[in-house]
Every structure is written in structure tokens, then in C-alpha cells.
Amino acid sequence: MSLYYDAATILSSSTADQGGSFKSRIYNSKSLKASPAQIYALVTEASKWDILLKEVIEKAGILSLEHKLTPLLCLLLVHDHLLSKNGIAAPASHPIRQAVERHKARLKAELTRARVRRGCASLQDLQSVILDEKKALLGPDALTENMYPRWVRINNVRSTLKAQLDGTFSGYRNVESLKELRTTDQIYIDPHIPDLVALAPGAVDFSTTKAYKDGEIILQDKASCFPAYLLLGDPDGSWSEGDLVDGCAAPGNKTTHLASLLAARRGFKKNQKNSNKIISMDSSAPRSKTLQKMVSVAGADKIVTVLAGQDFLALDPADERFESVSGLLLDPSCSGSGIIGRDDVPQLVLPESNRPSSTSNRGKKRKRDSKKENEEEDEEEAKQSPPERMSTERLTKLSNLQTHIVEHALRFPAASRVTYSTCSTHVLENESVVSRILASDVAKQRGWRVMRRDEQPAGLQKWKHRGIKSISNSTDEKSHVEINLSEEQLDACLRCWPGDDECTGGFFVVGFVRDEELADTEATGEDSGDESEFGGFSD
Ligand SMILES: C[S@@+](CC[C@H](N)C(=O)[O-])C[C@H]1O[C@@H](n2cnc3c(N)ncnc32)[C@H](O)[C@@H]1O
Structure with missing residues (x-):
């Protein structure tokens, strides 16, 4: 029985108090009695059906009759009663199980009505309709991973x-x-x-x-697959790459994708001698271990050399190890504001209780419940716009570091392609970084420009979401960021938006190509490399 009380408690407690992701809060909590896996499964499953459950509970009128049930508890219990194979996980004699099962005929009838109203033949069909309704009601942030x-x-x-x-x-x-x-x-x-x-x-x-x-x-x-494909292009593409560098590589998704694309290319151009290698690194030693493991599992040990614990900024581009490096992929630390599931406390749409709020004869308990529910509301509000939570100051520091990392990549002597990506939705970390890079001395001196849409691999040319100049969230607005990018340059930037029809997380990627004809030998001086600008961030 503790399962339902525990799930309600964890949903009601403040993230700020406890810290960590929703999942880690469940798994790390010492005060919960039920199994963490069961609590997590119950909450995530119930959050997929909440719109339907709210409707069924309200139409069945249970909350005005069963005073033992809070809206949240009722939603969780009715979920298991109607939708879980084993029903409510409590002894048949338990009062809150009985409080739901007393209404089983009405609940079942309302579930059938709700399904038929939506023209769905099965519960499976009904589920995707319900998720669409939830997205329409609360916006894409309401959907969890x-x-x-x-x-x-x-x-x-x-x-x-x-x-x-x-x-x-x-x-x-x-x-x-x-x-x-x-x-x-x-x-x-x-x-x-x-x-x-x-x-x-x-x-x-x-x-x-x-x-x-x-x-x-x-x-x-899907979004995380854009950078490697943008860098290497189609297997039959014309860019014949030398060595590749993945400068911020752990845990290794993009490195192993590069290896996979090289393998596909080798399959396509069987007669072409090709011995390109990938040099991958991460400044974090523990994360480098994961990177090495992922490379080995992917069978890419022969193609990939891992430099464990290596700071990309500490590499000397003139080092002879890098003289054949023609392509670099940079996916540095970012705010992660586009990640689905980072602030992954599921947003539950609760049924209305239809009970007078303060006249109950269960004074204290009811007050406690309503306090909980108020806290839930506050929390919901705080969850509405995760991208706005990071301070402008912190974002600016990240943006400075990101710019610095990409500018460093542009210095590799044989480099002719570079990609920059983030899983952030902030203009400050994305288009603003591109704008600053193009204005830098190193870009001007060496003739770097963005990779236009018509130069991008065939699959990505079809991608509809492109760069933007501003976004209506306070953090970016407060920064008064200026973006000097033409329409063509914005069109070269690829964006993914969490929750859109393409079912990706929030992501940004742009390619840079070197065009020696554009090189401006007059441009002088080094871009600012003041390390103090970059402090105060973590992954
Ligand atoms: C967004 S994650 C990279 C994810 C990776 N590209 C993938 O697809 O699996 C950013 C990584 O950059 C690393 N990093 C940050 N600054 C770095 C630097 N100056 N040199 C090398 N690695 C760095 C962090 O340790 C972190 O592992």
C-alpha cells in the first residue's frame, strides 16, 4: 500500500529541497518504503494516461464520495485499477483500495465512453490520442522521455x-x-x-x-545524430576526409557515429584506400572511461584513439599528430536546456475534487493534503519553463567557453570542416556563438564560413527547423545578445525543438567550412582567450 502514498509523496516534494533528477530522487530516498522501480513505473505510466484518468474520475464522481482519497492518490489508484494487469497493489480489505473498487462499474463504463468518444478501437490507440491531447494542453515540456x-x-x-x-x-x-x-x-x-x-x-x-x-x-x-552526419556527409559524398577529431567526446555517441559513417563509406567506396582515424578525447577522466568502453563495444578500437582526460583546449593544433586532421566535431558542455527528461518530474493533470475545501470534518489531514497540492502547483509553475532557469551570467560563461572551443578547432592547419553542437535551446549558446565565431580573427584570417543548406548532406537539407535570431525566454532576452547572421547563415543552422512532430530533444548544430578565397590575411590579433571568462560551469 505504501506504493501509492510513496508515489504521492515523491510527486509532492520539492525538487529544490531534494536535488537531482526525479529518478535519482526516488532511488536515493531513504524514507520511501515501496520499491523505487515500482514507484517510478507507477508515476511514469500514470502520467501517460492522466488526461483520460482525470476525465474518468470526474465523470464517475468518486472524489466527492470518497473522502479518503486526494486527487493525486485517486489518480494513481484508478490508474492501477483500470490499466494495470494486476490491479491495485494492496490487500482487498484496504480502505483506499475499497474506496476505488466500490465504483468499479462506473469507472469501467466511463473508460469505455472516453475511448469510444475518441473513436479508438483499442487502449493502445487511445494512448497516443491521450498523449497528443496532453501535448496540446500543456505544451511539449509536459512530455517526459x-x-x-x-x-x-x-x-x-x-x-x-x-x-x-x-x-x-x-x-x-x-x-x-x-x-x-x-x-x-x-x-x-x-x-x-x-x-x-x-x-x-x-x-x-x-x-x-x-x-x-x-x-x-x-x-x-535522433537530434544527437545530426553532427556526425553533418561533418561526414553521405557515404557517396564528395568530401574526402583525412583524420577526424572529436574534442568533447564522452560518453561517445558521436564518436561511434563517426566510426559507423566511416564504415558505411568504406563499404560504398570499396576500392578506395582509406585509413582515416578518429582521435577522441574528453577532459573528464571518469567520462573518458565510458567513452573508451563505448568505442570498444561499437567495435571501433581500430579506428578510434581515445585521449583520456585530455583538455581539447590544451592541444597544440601544430602538433604533428594532428597534421592530417581535416574535420573536427565539437559538442562541448552546455546548459542542456533541450534535454527531455532532465527536469523529468512528470506533470500530472489531476482530477478536480468537487469538495468544499475547508469544511471537511477531516480538518488536519485535509489541510495537509491541500498544502501538498498547493506545493504541487508551485512546483508545476516552476517546471513550466526549464530553459529559463539558468541565469544569464552562467549562460554567458558557457557561451564564452563554447566560442573559445570552436575557435580553437578552426586553428588546426589542415582542417576544412568543423561542426559545433549543443543540446541547448538558448540563442546565447547557439546562434550567438556562431555569430561570434564568424566575427573572430581566426575565422576571418583562415576563411571559415558556415556550411550552407545546399552543401549539407541530403537528409539534413530536408530538415525544416533552422536558426533563429531571438527566442522569447527571459534569460536570452536579458542578455541583449546581438546576432549578426544573414538569412542564409541562419538557414545554415539546424535546430531541433523538444516535443515537435519530429520527436527529438532540443538541439542545435552548425557546420563551418573553410574557403581559402575568403581568407583575410589583413585580420590580425588573437581572439580573447581569458580563462576567467569561462569559470563557474559544470556538465
Ligand atoms: C555534451 S557532452 C559530449 C557528449 C558526446 N559528444 C556524445 O555525443 O556522447 C560534453 C563533454 O565535453 C567534455 N568537455 C568539456 N570541456 C572540454 C574540454 N575543454 N576538452 C575536452 N572535453 C571537454 C565534458 O567532460 C563532457 O563529457
């Missing part, structure tokens, strides 16, 4: 798309759009990124499959 499709990238070092479709995904039915992806036996082949597929939310946990353990498939969000 577990409500998005599962993105799976096929690793060409160890496998091929065809082999995986015939193996791991055999029996899956192909759908033509993400919207159609509703049931767990469907698969969608992404039109923007080669060898990327999506499975419906709730599909099997692919991290338990043999293909995952053998490194044949990698679980990677």
Missing part, C-alpha cells in the same frame, strides 16, 4: 540496416510517419539520418537485446 519514440541507430561497424531489419526487427511492420507509430510491433525508418529507426514508446527495452550488447545497435536520440 518515456513518452517519446525509442530511437535506435544501426552501427555500420558491426552490422547493417538490412541485417537488423531481418534480425532484431524482423516481424516489425513499417510505418510511413512518426504519427503512425503507435504499437510496439511497428518501426519507422528515419528519412533524415541514414541507418536510424524509431520504435513506439513502450517498445521492448532494446538495451537488453543481444544486438545492443554486441554493439550492433546504439540507442541514440
Whole structure:
């Protein structure tokens, strides 16, 4: 029984008090009695159905009859009663189980009515309609990670798309759009990124499959696949790369994607001698261990050299180890404001109680409950706009460091392509950084410009979300950031927005290419490299 009380407690407690992500709060809490896995599963599942549960509970009128139930407790219990295979996890004689089960006929009837009203033949169909309603009601931030499709990238070092479709995904039915992806036996082949597929939310946990353990498939969000593809282009593309550097590489998603794209390219150009290598590094030693492990599992040890604990800014571009480096991928630390699930306390839409608020004969307890609910409301408000929480000062420091890292990449003597990416939605960390880089001496002296849309790989040319000049959130507005980018330059920037129809997290990526004809030998001086500008951030 503690399961429902524990879940209600964790949802009501303030993130600021406890710190950490929602999941870590559950797993680290010492005061909860129920199993953390059960609490997490209950809350995340209930948050997928809350709009429906609210409607069913209100129409069944339970809350005005059952004074033992708060709206939150009722929602969690009715979820399990109607939608969980095993029903409510409490002894049949427990008063709060009885408080729900007394109304089982009405609840069942209201569930059927709600499904029929929406024209859905099954509960599975109903679920995606409910998620769409939730998105429309609360905006994309209301959706947590577990409500998005599962993105799976096929690793060409160890496998091929065809082999995986015939193996791991055999029996899956192909759908033509993400919207159609509703049931767990469907698969969608992404039109923007080669060898990327999506499975419906709730599909099997692919991290338990043999293909995952053998490194044949990698679980990677779609947006995070943009940078490596932007850098290397299509396998039949004309850019013939030398060595590659991934300067901020841990845990290794983009490094292993680079390796996969190189493998695909080698398959395509079988007769071409190609011995490019990838040099990957991360300034954090512990994260470098993860990077090394991911590279090994992906079968990329022969292509990738990991420089563990290496600060990219401390590399000397003139070092002979880097004389053949033609492409660099920079994905430095950022605010992470685009990450789905970072502030991942599910937003639950609760039923209205329809009870007088202070006249109850359960004085104290009711007061406690309503205090909890007020706290919940405050918390919900605080959750509305996660990107606005980071201070302008902190964002400016990050932006300075990001600019400095990319400018350093532009100095590698043989470099002709560089990509810069973040999982941030802030203009300050994205278009503003691009604007500052293009204005820097190193960019002018060496003839760097942005990679135009028509120069981008075929899949990304089709991507509709592009750079912007401003965003209506207070942190960016307060910074009075000036963005000197032309329409063409903004069009060269690729953006992903959390919660849009493409089901990505928030992301930004831009490519820079070197055009010696643009090189301005008159431009002098080094760009500011004052380390004190960059302090005070963490990953
Ligand atoms: C956003 S994460 C990179 C994610 C990675 N590209 C991937 O796709 O798996 C940023 C990483 O940059 C590293 N980092 C930050 N500043 C760095 C620097 N100056 N040199 C090397 N690594 C750095 C951090 O330790 C962190 O692991």
C-alpha cells in the first residue's frame, strides 16, 4: 500500500529541497518504503494516461464520495485499477483500495465512453490520442522521455540496416510517419539520418537485446545524430576526409557515429584506400572511461584513439599528430536546456475534487493534503519553463567557453570542416556563438564560413527547423545578445525543438567550412582567450 502514498509523496516534494533528477530522487530516498522501480513505473505510466484518468474520475464522481482519497492518490489508484494487469497493489480489505473498487462499474463504463468518444478501437490507440491531447494542453515540456519514440541507430561497424531489419526487427511492420507509430510491433525508418529507426514508446527495452550488447545497435536520440552526419556527409559524398577529431567526446555517441559513417563509406567506396582515424578525447577522466568502453563495444578500437582526460583546449593544433586532421566535431558542455527528461518530474493533470475545501470534518489531514497540492502547483509553475532557469551570467560563461572551443578547432592547419553542437535551446549558446565565431580573427584570417543548406548532406537539407535570431525566454532576452547572421547563415543552422512532430530533444548544430578565397590575411590579433571568462560551469 505504501506504493501509492510513496508515489504521492515523491510527486509532492520539492525538487529544490531534494536535488537531482526525479529518478535519482526516488532511488536515493531513504524514507520511501515501496520499491523505487515500482514507484517510478507507477508515476511514469500514470502520467501517460492522466488526461483520460482525470476525465474518468470526474465523470464517475468518486472524489466527492470518497473522502479518503486526494486527487493525486485517486489518480494513481484508478490508474492501477483500470490499466494495470494486476490491479491495485494492496490487500482487498484496504480502505483506499475499497474506496476505488466500490465504483468499479462506473469507472469501467466511463473508460469505455472516453475511448469510444475518441473513436479508438483499442487502449493502445487511445494512448497516443491521450498523449497528443496532453501535448496540446500543456505544451511539449509536459512530455517526459518515456513518452517519446525509442530511437535506435544501426552501427555500420558491426552490422547493417538490412541485417537488423531481418534480425532484431524482423516481424516489425513499417510505418510511413512518426504519427503512425503507435504499437510496439511497428518501426519507422528515419528519412533524415541514414541507418536510424524509431520504435513506439513502450517498445521492448532494446538495451537488453543481444544486438545492443554486441554493439550492433546504439540507442541514440535522433537530434544527437545530426553532427556526425553533418561533418561526414553521405557515404557517396564528395568530401574526402583525412583524420577526424572529436574534442568533447564522452560518453561517445558521436564518436561511434563517426566510426559507423566511416564504415558505411568504406563499404560504398570499396576500392578506395582509406585509413582515416578518429582521435577522441574528453577532459573528464571518469567520462573518458565510458567513452573508451563505448568505442570498444561499437567495435571501433581500430579506428578510434581515445585521449583520456585530455583538455581539447590544451592541444597544440601544430602538433604533428594532428597534421592530417581535416574535420573536427565539437559538442562541448552546455546548459542542456533541450534535454527531455532532465527536469523529468512528470506533470500530472489531476482530477478536480468537487469538495468544499475547508469544511471537511477531516480538518488536519485535509489541510495537509491541500498544502501538498498547493506545493504541487508551485512546483508545476516552476517546471513550466526549464530553459529559463539558468541565469544569464552562467549562460554567458558557457557561451564564452563554447566560442573559445570552436575557435580553437578552426586553428588546426589542415582542417576544412568543423561542426559545433549543443543540446541547448538558448540563442546565447547557439546562434550567438556562431555569430561570434564568424566575427573572430581566426575565422576571418583562415576563411571559415558556415556550411550552407545546399552543401549539407541530403537528409539534413530536408530538415525544416533552422536558426533563429531571438527566442522569447527571459534569460536570452536579458542578455541583449546581438546576432549578426544573414538569412542564409541562419538557414545554415539546424535546430531541433523538444516535443515537435519530429520527436527529438532540443538541439542545435552548425557546420563551418573553410574557403581559402575568403581568407583575410589583413585580420590580425588573437581572439580573447581569458580563462576567467569561462569559470563557474559544470556538465
Ligand atoms: C555534451 S557532452 C559530449 C557528449 C558526446 N559528444 C556524445 O555525443 O556522447 C560534453 C563533454 O565535453 C567534455 N568537455 C568539456 N570541456 C572540454 C574540454 N575543454 N576538452 C575536452 N572535453 C571537454 C565534458 O567532460 C563532457 O563529457
